[in-house]
Structures are given as structure tokens and as C-alpha cells.
Amino acid sequence: MKYLLPILDSTDTFAVNKIICLGRNYAEHAREMGHDPEREPPFFFFKPQSALAQNGADFIYPHYSQQVEHELELVIAIGKSGYQIAEDQADEWVAGFALGLDMTCRDIQKAAKAMGRPWELAKGFDGSAPCSAIQRASLADLEPFGELVLTRNGREVQRGDWRDMVWSIPALIAEVSRYVRLEAGDLIFTGTPAGVGPVEPGDELVARLEGFTEELRLRVVAA
Template identity: 75%
Template sequence: MSLSSPVYTLPITASSDRFPVHKIICIGRNYAEHAREMGHDPEREPPFFFFKPQTALAQNGSDFIYPHFSNQVEHEIELVVAIGKSGANIALADAGDYVFGFAVGLDMTCRDRQKEAKQLGRPWELAKGFDGSAPCTAIQPGSLADLENYGDLVLTRNGETVQRGNWREMVWSVPELIVQVSRYFKLEAGDLIFTGTPAGVGPVQPGDELIARLDGFAEPLQLPVRRPPDQ
């Protein structure tokens, strides 16, 4: 038996190097309209976050296999921040130093399982952390200043726009998120922060084709939705 673990990586744009993914940190309810559509008041909620395992990572263009244990899988488009160096208790003025670059990701969610978990007071891992639940593009290296070159996050399902929002509408900015997360967990080079989704989350079905893009960002995220192999 080999005890060595697989290395989960993402391509780096215009480079032969790969970005080794460590933690996948997901921010909840970071757009006011999305918080409201989920029945929450964004004005009274501090940022909170949860984790996905490395096995949730999926490469751009790979099939999303609809999980057999859910009947309500939903899409959530997100700006992803790649962390380039380690740090804890990071000061706001220094937060930009920890940014390696950006990507476009999807937080695929089994909404029925999440609702069930909430009702029972249980964790969300089954609903959020299943294999393939974090599709992501290649990492585009860049700084906080480079982020200003990007515009709306847009998700289409079978050619129809179903989500659109601008990262500037986030309740908590990228530097603030880095500060908040680093208060509780040491950030490490290779971490990904999924920064939350705008309003418009909705269901996907086998046969759907999702395309997630960030205006000004070179690479769209393409996600074909497929049935499990035994169906």
C-alpha cells in the first residue's frame, strides 16, 4: 500500500508550471442579493466560511457527474483568489501581498442536502464537499491592482444567462476576506478562496452545459453536466 497522496494542481496561465492546491476555502453569503434570496440579512452577518476537500477540485472542461444522492444540484459562480504565500493574522494593509492570482470557479451545491443539514443542525460537507464540486479555471497570476481589470461574473446554462454579478458588489472585499480567514486558520501558498456567489443560483440537470466567465479574464470555465455512469 502506498501512503503517498495525490497532488491536486491547476494550470497557471502562460506557464508550464502548475499551482499546487492546498485548502479550498469557501465564503458564504458575500453578495447582499444572494444572501436575501437565501433568506438572510447581509447587513447583520459577519463573513463565514467552510471548506471543500482537495477531491472537490475539478479541471476546466471536465464532466460534472451529477451526484446520485441529490435531486437538486445548483450552480454558484465565484471569483477565486489564489494565495501565494503563508501567513496568519494578516493585517489589512498587507493582504494584497498574499495574492498570487485569480480564477473563475463554481461552488456546485446539493441544495436539498444542504437544506436537510440545516434543519437537522448538521454540517454541510455532504452538500458542498463532494467529489468534483469545485470546478476551476487555470490561475491567472495577478495582484489586487490587476483585479480592477475584471468586470462581471457571468454564468450561462445552455446559452442562457442565469447569473450575473460584479465582484465589486461583494459585502466583504478580497483583502478583508484574507484578513478574516487568517484570524482563524493559517493561510498557505496553494490555498484557494472561493469568494462567494451573486444572486441567481439555480438548478442544473444532466445534459446541461454551463459556461462561467469573468469579463476581461481570458479563460471561461466550461462544465458539461452528465449522469452517473450507471444511469
């Protein structure tokens, strides 16, 4: 099965390969989760392709969780294959960007951490990575855009400047590619700013990047 995202202002599509997610890539978010960003650097993990959900799709609340939370993220689309990429050359691998949400079963994640187990049930379930259409762009094209903003039922719940990442976009591309070959079609969810919080069935979430015409919308529905 092919997992495709539309490309803005084009009839082409972006065929999704790996979904790579950064954790604790904003200092204030690390602190709100009880971590010290000075001592605990960012890291990355993966979601399966089946986690991808297109803009406007319903988000099915996982039946096994009592605490699902939103995590707003800037997403970088990778345009070609590369391994051990130099930070000062990372822009060559950027095909565009999008808006994403890393939907997380926080109660399941906390339980897994307590038992020293992986997080797959908390992070990698079907539909846990909603993503907007891809805007073709370089890193320089991204510069004029403002802050990331998320509203829940019309009320702002999360806001952050993507420029405040602990690892900048070139730095995170370089770091991830130290261990994993990046391929055309990979998506990198670059981490979430502070302000993560719960969602409930019936909620309407709208994510936006100031200056970017595309919004990411989803409705939370019961299983």
C-alpha cells in the same frame, strides 16, 4: 495525490492545498436565500482537495441529490504562508485569480440545516469545486476586469460584480487568516452573487469574467 491547476501563459502548475469558501458574501445572494445581510455577516467553510475539478471536466451529478445548484465565484489563489494578516497588507498574499463554481446539493444542505448537522455531503463531494486555470496577478491587476457571468445552455443565468462583495478581497483574507493559517496553494472561493439555480444532466455551463480570456466550462452528466 497532488491536485494541480495550470497557470495561464506558463508551463508551471499551481499545487492546490486548502479550498476555503465564503458564504453569503454578496448581499443580494444572502437575501435570495432568506437571510438578512445586515444581521448575518459572511462566514467561511472548507471543501476537500478532492472537490477540485479542472476546466472542461464533466460534472457528475450526485446520485443522492434531486436539487444541485450552480454558484459562480471569483477564486483567489494564495501565494505564501501567513497568519493574522493585516487587511492593508493582504495583497502581498495574492498570487492570482481564477473562475470557480461552488456546486451545491441544495436539498441535502436544507435537510442538514434543519437537523443542525454539517453540510459536507452538500458542499464537499468529489468534483464540487470546478476551477479554471490560474491567472498570475495582484489585486491591482484585477481592477480592469468586469462582471462575473454564467450561462446555462447558452442562456445567461447569473451575473454579478465582484466589487459588490460584503467582505472585499483584502477584508476576507484578513478575516480568514484570523483563524486559519493561509498557505501557498490555498484557494479562496470568494462567494457567489445572486442568481443561483438548478442544473440537470445534459446542461452545459460556461463561466466568464468580463475581460478575462479564460472561460470555465463544464458539462453536467448523470451518475
